Amino acid sequence: MKTTTAALPPSGDPGSGSPDDTALTSALTASRALLGVIARSLAPVMDTVTLPQFRVLVVLSNFGPLRMGDLAQHVGANQSSFSRFADRMVAGGLIARSASPGSRREVIISLTAEGARVYAEVTGARKKEIALVLEKLSDAELDAVRAGFEVFARAAGEPSADETLILGI
Known part of the structure; x- marks a missing residue:
């Protein structure tokens, strides 16, 4: 007797039958929309800064x-390869290296004025782009988006703007 087994789609793929398929598909769709916002907000500085x-x-x-x-x-990078990556950012005037006051072996990385300017420019453009999308939503939809993104950001380990202000980070 010949037996056959159905090929199962990889876990997490849309249609795999796992209960989070709808959430995964929704997150992927929203991430495409956000990637468009990010690309448009980064466009003016793409000659000086990459997405990473x-x-x-x-x-x-x-x-x-x-x-x-x-x-x-x-940022999810290997420290040895990140050091070379940081060299390019230092050369571009976006970040600065300094010795740690507590240990000369530790290197501290901080934003330069130019890095802070680029961050502010891109973040301002991104806020405008997102505001254009959000103004199309009803109050109930805004509440749903706010709650969903807060949960998603927390699960991803991203501090909220309020947390960064309160903690001074």
Whole structure:
């Protein structure tokens, strides 16, 4: 007797039958929309900063100066390869390196005035783009979007704007 088994789609793929398929599909759709917002907001500075470099500016803007290893961890990079990446950002005037006051072996990375300017410019453009989308929503839809994004950001480990102000990071 010949038996056949149905091929199962990889876990997490739309249609795999897992209960979070709808949430996954919705998150992917929303991420495409947000990627468009990000691309449009980064367009004016794309000659000076890449998307991975902008992520570094975001982390430093939210957390303040960080040890090189901590910064690499926040952006999901290997510390040795991140050091070369940081060299390019230092050369571009976006970040600065300094020795840690507590240990000369530790390197502290901080935003420069130019890095802070680029962050503010892109973030301002991104806020305008998002506001244009949000103004199309009803009050109930705005509440749903706010709640959903707060939960998503918390699950992703991203501090809220309020937390960064309260904690001073």
